[in-house]
Amino acid sequence: MPNDAFASAVDQTQFDGLTKRLERKTKEVEIIQQVSSQINTTLDLEKIAKTMLNLMDEFFGFQYAMILLLDEEDEALSVLATHGYEDDGLGAKVKVGMGVIGMVAKRRKLMRMANLGQQRAYMQTIRQQVTKTTDTELEDEVSLPGLADVESQVAIPMMLEDELVGVFSVESLGVNIFDKGDELLIGILANQAAIALQHARLFQREQQRLEELNEAHRELADLNANLEQKVEERTAELLELSAKLAKYFSPQVYDSIFSGKLDVTIQTQRKSLTVFFSDLQGFTELTERLEPEVLTELLTHYLTEMSEVAIRWGGTIDKFIGDAILVFFGDPVSKGNREDAVACVSMAVEMLERLESLRSFWRERGVARPLNVRIGIHTGVCTVGNFGSEDRLDYTVIGNGVNLASRLESNSDLNQILISEDTYLLVKQHVRCEQGEAISVKGVSHPVQTYKVIELVNASPRKDTKLEEDIPGLSLALDPFSLEDHDAARQLLSAALKRLKPKEKKSRDKK
Amino acid sequence: MITEEHLPALQGMFPSWITTCSAAGEPNTTVISQVWYVDEEHVALSFQFFNKTKKNLVENPNAFATIVNPGTMAMYNLDLEFDHSETDSELFDDMDMKLEAIASMSGMSGIFNLKAADVYKVKSLKALGS
Numbered sequence: 173m174p175n176d177a178f179a180s181a182v183d184q185t186q187f188d189g190l191t192k193r194l195e196r197k198t199k200e201v202e203i204i205q206q207v208s209s210q211i212n213t214t215l216d217l218e219k220i221a222k223t224m225l226n227l228m229d230e231f232f233g234f235q236y237a238m239i240l241l242l243d244e245e246d247e248a249l250s251v252l253a254t255h256g257y258e259d260d261g262l263g264a265k266v267k268v269g270m271g272v273i274g275m276v277a278k279r280r281k282l283m284r285m286a287n288l289g290q291q292r293a294y295m296q297t298i299r300q301q302v303t304k305t306t307d308t309e310l311e312d313e314v315s316l317p318g319l320a321d322v323e324s325q326v327a328i329p330m331m332l333e334d335e336l337v338g339v340f341s342v343e344s345l346g347v348n349i350f351d352k353g354d355e356l357l358i359g360i361l362a363n364q365a366a367i368a369l370q371h372a373r374l375f376q377r378e379q380q381r382l383e384e385l386n387e388a389h390r391e392l393a394d395l396n397a398n399l400e401q402k403v404e405e406r407t408a409e410l411l412e413l414s415a416k417l418a419k420y421f422s423p424q425v426y427d428s429i430f431s432g433k434l435d436v437t438i439q440t441q442r443k444s445l446t447v448f449f450s451d452l453q454g455f456t457e458l459t460e461r462l463e464p465e466v467l468t469e470l471l472t473h474y475l476t477e478m479s480e481v482a483i484r485w486g487g488t489i490d491k492f493i494g495d496a497i498l499v500f501f502g503d504p505v506s507k508g509n510r511e512d513a514v515a516c517v518s519m520a521v522e523m524l525e526r527l528e529s530l531r532s533f534w535r536e537r538g539v540a541r542p543l544n545v546r547i548g549i550h551t552g553v554c555t556v557g558n559f560g561s562e563d564r565l566d567y568t569v570i571g572n573g574v575n576l577a578s579r580l581e582s583n584s585d586l587n588q589i590l591i592s593e594d595t596y597l598l599v600k601q602h603v604r605c606e607q608g609e610a611i612s613v614k615g616v617s618h619p620v621q622t623y624k625v626i627e628l629v630n631a632s633p634r635k636d637t638k639l640e641e642d643i644p645g646l647s648l649a650l651d652p653f654s655l656e657d658h659d660a661a662r663q664l665l666s667a668a669l670k671r672l673k674p675k676e677k678k679s680r681d682k683k
Numbered sequence: 684m685i686t687e688e689h690l691p692a693l694q695g696m697f698p699s700w701i702t703t704c705s706a707a708g709e710p711n712t713t714v715i716s717q718v719w720y721v722d723e724e725h726v727a728l729s730f731q732f733f734n735k736t737k738k739n740l741v742e743n744p745n746a747f748a749t750i751v752n753p754g755t756m757a758m759y760n761l762d763l764e765f766d767h768s769e770t771d772s773e774l775f776d777d778m779d780m781k782l783e784a785i786a787s788m789s790g791m792s793g794i795f796n797l798k799a800a801d802v803y804k805v806k807s808l809k810a811l812g813s
Binding site for chain 1: 694695697698716753776777780781783784785786787788789790791792794
């Protein structure tokens with residue numbers, strides 16, 4: 173019987189000892205497996221540390237234990253998790269080299285301390301002696317996380333290869349924590365935990381970095397969006413500004429400047445221009461009679477209407493001088509000397525027509541004798557361009573031609589157009605005129621022959637002009653340009669005429 | 684010679700007594716905080732200050748120590764003979780580390796220098812009263 177033979181061969185005590193050691197080793201392997209499998213199921217730092225501490229209590233009865241992690245700067249350890257303490261002390265710091273834990277971190281070696289209380293008391297005595305008998309400046313005593321009245325402590329470095337990850341510390345109020353035999357096992361477990369913790373820490377850092385990257389990405393995106401928005405806002409501002417600015421320029425000038433055709437520098441040239449000058453008669457008197465608000469409205473109305481006409485005929489509005497208007501044709505764009513002159517006179521005629529309706533409008537609003545105008549037109553060589561200083565430029569026209577137009581204006585009858593002979597010669601085929609007086613003008617050697625404009629030769633010279641009128645009982649919108657069937661239109665209009673009362677009954681005059 | 688049974692007495696829980704003798708035959712007994720376990724046949728004492736013990740050892744390498752197991756209160760007498768001093772070894776590091784840990788807690792980092800770990804051969808170990 174081999175068993176009996178074995179039993180008799182081995183001393184019973186020796187056998188018991190071996191059995192005990194085998195049991196212990198088996199238990200140790202079990203513990204290692206259990207710890208290792210449990211702490212490797214998560215990447216949560218705190219959870220790993222907590223699990224480790226709980227298992228340590230379960231297997232070895234470590235009532236007070238904590239795990240500290242080495243900071244990135246390698247200068248201190250922070251409490252990651254504690255077990256058994258009243259105050260969890262999380263986040264508390266221990267400087268490397270300070271106390272049992274600090275020294276373990278510094279030397280990377282396990283430390284077992286017994287009778288700590290006695291040793292500290294011994295140190296206290298020495299401290300007092302040193303302070304009393306020497307001038308040595310001592311550092312303040314430090315308070316470290318853990319039990320205040322700790323008696324025994326074992327601290328184990330948690331290593332990952334050669335790198336310190338943290339420290340596992342066990343404290344006890346009693347004298348013996350664990351015997352030397354447990355050291356190896358606990359060392360293995362601590363290193364197991366170190367691996368898990370380091371993985372978790374790397375994972376956490378990666379997560380954090382990812383989060384930072386995402387954040388940076390978001391900021392960048394925001395910045396881009398903002399940038400686009402800013403550019404849009406700025407562009408809108410500029411557009412608004414230039415729209416405002418445009419009102420200070422004649423459209424032709426504005427276009428020329430903004431398209432880059434006209435340099436904004438002091439630059440002038442001599443050119444043959446047709447210059448228009450108009451002035452309201454009795455406006456000064458009007459300013460005394462009217463409230464400023466009404467006056468402003470009246471003037472704005474007048475200038476707006478006149479500008480609209482001028483722009484439509486292609487005139488360059490040089491300036492408004494109070495109620496006076498200076499318009500010229502021939503710069504910055506010209507259709508030719510003759511065409512420019514015809515356009516100018518045609519414009520003046522239309523202005524007078526427009527004034528008619530303006531007058532009735534203001535009369536109805538209680539302003540008596542408003543808006544009677546004198547107009548003078550002259551064609552001649554003038555100097556045109558940017559005048560002024562580097563800081564303040566004015567695109568304008570100067571010269572005798574302008575003075576002459578002004579003189580013609582002041583010699584004109586009310587609501588009449590007086591043109592010079594130079595203009596007359598250019599427009600006579602299109603405009604019926606009546607010879608006027610010759611006037612003498614300062615700076616012009618010979619008297620200037622004048623002509624009064626009666627009407628445009630073709631009563632409806634501008635057949636493409638839109639006609640839009642809206643009076644009570646009648647709405648008319650005629651656009652000859654887009655009208656295709658002129659005969660049908662004519663029939664329609666004659667049918668309309670037949671419906672009107674005979675001419676002598678003027679309802680307006682009766683009013 | 685030293686077995687597991689004696690280890691708790693070498694953890695510094697209870698102070699130990701060490702007795703040396705000068706060349707002239709004058710004995711000196713002093714209390715020290717710890718007799719360190721080195722291996723089954725050796726123990727170590729810390730050499731921090733040049734005191735009477737050290738002076739005697741230079742003259743006479745024989746020493747006598749009494750250690751106490753704090754768990755059982757069993758006392759042991761050790762017959763020692765000074766063997767050698769270590770200043771750069773694991774043993775030295777262990778002892779130095781412990782000293783520094785306690786000192787740093789009391790705000791005295793770097794004040795205590797372990798000059799050497801003095802290693803003694805254990806010639807005999809006897810339990811007191813046995």
